[in-house]
Amino acid sequence: MSLSERFEAAAAEVKTVLTEKPTNEELLELYGLFKQAKEGDNTTAQPWAVQLEASAKWKAWTALKGTSKDDAMTKYIALVDSLKAKYATK
Template sequence: MSLQEQFDKAAADASNLKGRPSDSDLLELYANFKQATVGDANPADRPGMLDFKGRAKFDAWAAKKGASKDDAMKAYVAKVESLIASIGLK
């Protein structure tokens, strides 16, 4: 199975977890997904001060700056696999 196929399967599995992952796990998933699919975050797009959720998501993504698409995909797949092991699938 190619890395892209593993990534696509992990993305589908992430939405079928039995329970809700922790906020930090969700931020890590989001950051790796965005880095893998979009690339580096543009600092000019950072949400405003009062958008706490948007800002947290953006900051998590911006922390992945410079990571390659393949590295981000591998990190995403690994995180989903660890969540499946701890939470399980529906």
């Protein structure tokens, strides 16, 4: 299976396999890695500070600036695997 196929499988699994909700920090890490893998570096305008959720997501994605799409996919897959071990029904 190619890296992109494994990435897409992990993205699908994270929505169905986890029986408990990960922490906000884990969710932001997932978001940032997903966006970096799909779109590359963040070039969007920073949201207003009062837009807390949008601002947190923007910061999580921007923190990964310079990370290659392949590296982001690999890290995303590893994070999903660790979350499955932590939050999926055994």
